[in-house]
Amino acid sequence: METVLRTTNLNKYFYEPQPFQVLKDINLEVRKGEFLSLVGKSGCGKSTLLYLISTMDTDYEGTLEMNNTLLTGKKQNELARFRNEHIGFVFQFHFLLPEFTVLQNVMIPALKLGRYKPQEVEERAYEKLKILDVHEHATKPASKLSGGQQQRVAIARALINDPSIIMGDEPTGNLDSYNAQVVFDIFRQLTREFGQTIITVTHDPEFAANSDRIVEMSDGRIISSHPALIS
Amino acid sequence: MNLAYQIAKTHLISKPKQTIVAMLGVTFGIAMFITMVGLMTGLNNFTEELTMTSTPDIRIYHDITEPRQSILEETNQGKGLLVVHHQKPKSETPKIRNAFQIASLLQQDPMVLGAAPLLSSQVFYNYGPVQLNGTIAGVDIMEEDKLFDLRHKIKTGQLEDLLVSQDGIIMGTGLARKLNAQTGDRVVITTPEGYTMTLKIVGTFQMGLGAIDNVKAYANISTVQKILQKDQNYVTDINIKLKDINAAKPKAAELQRLFRYKAEDWETANATFLTGSIIRNILTYSVSITLLIVAGFGIYNILNMTIYNKMKDIAILKATGFAAADVRNIFLIQSLVIGLIGSVLGLVIGFGLSYLVSQVPFNGGDFISIDTLPVNFDPKYYIIGIVFGLVTTAFAGYLPSRNAGKVDPIEIIRGQ
Numbered sequence: 001m002e003t004v005l006r007t008t009n010l011n012k013y014f015y016e017p018q019p020f021q022v023l024k025d026i027n028l029e030v031r032k033g034e035f036l037s038l039v040g041k042s043g044c045g046k047s048t049l050l051y052l053i054s055t056m057d058t059d060y061e062g063t064l065e066m067n068n069t070l071l072t073g074k075k076q077n078e079l080a081r082f083r084n085e086h087i088g089f090v091f092q093f094h095f096l097l098p099e100f101t102v103l104q105n106v107m108i109p110a111l112k113l114g115r116y117k118p119q120e121v122e123e124r125a126y127e128k129l130k131i132l133d134v135h136e137h138a139t140k141p142a143s144k145l146s147g148g149q150q151q152r153v154a155i156a157r158a159l160i161n162d163p164s165i166i167m168g169d170e171p172t173g174n175l176d177s178y179n180a181q182v183v184f185d186i187f188r189q190l191t192r193e194f195g196q197t198i199i200t201v202t203h204d205p206e207f208a209a210n211s212d213r214i215v216e217m218s219d220g221r222i223i224s225s226h227p228a229l230i231s
Numbered sequence: 232m233n234l235a236y237q238i239a240k241t242h243l244i245s246k247p248k249q250t251i252v253a254m255l256g257v258t259f260g261i262a263m264f265i266t267m268v269g270l271m272t273g274l275n276n277f278t279e280e281l282t283m284t285s286t287p288d289i290r291i292y293h294d295i296t297e298p299r300q301s302i303l304e305e306t307n308q309g310k311g312l313l314v315v316h317h318q319k320p321k322s323e324t325p326k327i328r329n330a331f332q333i334a335s336l337l338q339q340d341p342m343v344l345g346a347a348p349l350l351s352s353q354v355f356y357n358y359g360p361v362q363l364n365g366t367i368a369g370v371d372i373m374e375e376d377k378l379f380d381l382r383h384k385i386k387t388g389q390l391e392d393l394l395v396s397q398d399g400i401i402m403g404t405g406l407a408r409k410l411n412a413q414t415g416d417r418v419v420i421t422t423p424e425g426y427t428m429t430l431k432i433v434g435t436f437q438m439g440l441g442a443i444d445n446v447k448a449y450a451n452i453s454t455v456q457k458i459l460q461k462d463q464n465y466v467t468d469i470n471i472k473l474k475d476i477n478a479a480k481p482k483a484a485e486l487q488r489l490f491r492y493k494a495e496d497w498e499t500a501n502a503t504f505l506t507g508s509i510i511r512n513i514l515t516y517s518v519s520i521t522l523l524i525v526a527g528f529g530i531y532n533i534l535n536m537t538i539y540n541k542m543k544d545i546a547i548l549k550a551t552g553f554a555a556a557d558v559r560n561i562f563l564i565q566s567l568v569i570g571l572i573g574s575v576l577g578l579v580i581g582f583g584l585s586y587l588v589s590q591v592p593f594n595g596g597d598f599i600s601i602d603t604l605p606v607n608f609d610p611k612y613y614i615i616g617i618v619f620g621l622v623t624t625a626f627a628g629y630l631p632s633r634n635a636g637k638v639d640p641i642e643i644i645r646g647q
């Protein structure tokens with residue numbers, strides 16, 4: 001199977017308030033179409049790792065490769081373009097633009113990419129909202145939605161450009177079990193049918209157990225990486 | 232760019248109060264600029280036009296007060312230290328020799344529109360027991376009309392009436408009013424030399440400038456020669472109007488060399504007046520620029536505040552693929568839109584104010600004959616105004632916008 005993401009000896013330090021190594025020699029390889037769960041105790045460095053591999057944080061040692069492109073050392077603007085096209089990100093705290101409608105929030109990354117005409121983008125955005133069952137709120141301002149609804153909108157936004165990798169930082173953290181299952185099924189479908197890759201941080205053992213592979217972290221290191229029980 | 236514009240628009244609309252306050256700053260600056268510049272240049276143009284209608288482009292005369300070398304210096308050139316105190320002009324006649332030949336020569340010059348020989352005299356107008364000070368200009372009235380468009384300034388009578396009259400004068404309306412005289416009346420004048428003569432008013436004119444209308448009268452050259460008791464060739468000035476007024480300075484120098492009489496161009500003759508208009512312009516521009524800079528600071532502050540409040544949004548945009556320039560454009564567009572709408576509003580309000588000012592009754596008194604203030608509505612200043620407004624807001628918006636573009640998204644996302 002093709003490798004979509006490879007990290008070699010990633011090390012990351014924080015210097016404030018005191019010098020401290022958050023990530024230690026992270027070597028991770030993710031295959032195309034894989035559904036990967038990242039687990040570990042709170043504060044072990046999961047979010048930090050996700051920010052590195054999502055190219056938003058460039059302050060690290062080691063190398064990062066994605067779709068056979070070396071991303072380490074690239075300029076911010078190039079990375080922004082790359083993220084726009086290849087990475088969908090669902091933040092731990094759902095970040096939406098409060099003045100814009102739900103639909104506009106989903107459309108903006110696609111309008112930026114400019115692959116489709118605005119009319120098509122709107123249709124596609126509405127499709128995604130429908131999949132996540134928040135389409136009836138499409139014209140509301142994003143700030144007027146509940147936490148769980150906002151999280152689903154954020155997921156729809158991550159999917160809009162059909163990215164090769166979707167990264168989520170506890171994307172189902174705010175959802176009831178029904179909606180968590182919906183999101184899980186979507187992710188499952190994306191990996192199986194469209195060959196997209198999913199990397200999610202999760203504290204939900206059942207969610208992890210149903211994915212393809214579980215990578216466990218502790219104290220800034222990867223301590224185990226094994227196929228999930230069920231698959 | 233279109234996307235950046237859409238986002239900028241949403242930002243502006245979602246904070247209407249802030250947007251309006253920022254706009255009003257620009258509006259106020261531009262409106263003040265338009266009103267002030269309209270009034271100032273209106274006044275400038277008006278007085279300039281008046282002055283121009285009464286001053287020739289070039290005036291040739293015999294300057295007998297010009298400083299000259301003393302005899303001592305002439306005979307002892309370069310020998311020792313020579314001091315001559317308080318030397319006075321030679322007693323010369325101010326007559327221009329061959330003035331009529333010079334005038335007809337000038338009339339054939341392709342650069343010259345008209346050249347009119349002239350002589351003028353100080354006179355006292357006798358009004359019962361009172362004597363009013365004034366001047367009489369002896370002119371070739373037809374040539375003078377070419378220079379100063381007299382025909383349209385005649386209030387009563389006709390130019391031609393002067394030609395057929397031996398002792399006729401066309402009098403300034405102000406002077407006629409002071410003398411309580413009308414066309415057809417006779418007035419008695421006395422020269423400083425004591426010569427007295429009776430003249431007939433055949434018409435009146437109004438230049439609109441008190442300094443002329445209240446003292447001046449036109450007569451034929453021969454009439455004034457008679458008043459001054461001079462011969463038929465006695466002429467003291469030649470007034471010249473050029474086709475291109477801006478050519479006056481070099482042309483004056485050329486004529487001075489050619490005829491060896493003093494040739495003075497209108498700029499030199501009206502130097503004080505021109506300085507006044509320069510000072511008025513400096514005032515107008517400095518007040519307007521100050522207002523605009525204040526407005527610029529307002530925009531700078533408001534934009535900085537907006538950006539500070541929108542840190543999270545900026546982080547999201549950059550995380551989802553917006554480059555620094557895209558984010559910068561979003562905020563730059565906001566300040567430009569504020570600048571554009573603010574400026575256009577400023578132009579409209581400025582136009583309205585200018586119009587109001589131009590309607591206010593204003594009595595120019597004896598000095599200038601106007602009923603309302605002259606206001607300039609030249610589109611040039613409206614273009615300058617909008618360019619001013621846009622440039623100021625672009626400057627004020629650039630720094631905060633660039634900083635917004637440089638925001639590191641991870642700092643904000645991690646900080647949550």
Ligand SMILES: Nc1ncnc2c1ncn2[C@@H]1O[C@H](COP(=O)(O)OP(=O)(O)OP(=O)(O)O)[C@@H](O)[C@H]1O
Pocket residue numbers: 014015016017022041042043044045046047048049645
């Ligand atoms: N900006 C920062 N400066 C210094 N230390 C930080 C910073 N952000 C995070 N840390 C520390 O780095 C470690 C890893 O944080 P991280 O957010 O990656 O944990 P996490 O595994 O995502 O935890 P959680 O499951 O609670 O989200 C923590 O000990 C945290 O205190």
Ligand SMILES: [Mg+2]
Pocket residue numbers: 046047048092169
């Ligand atoms: Mg975390």
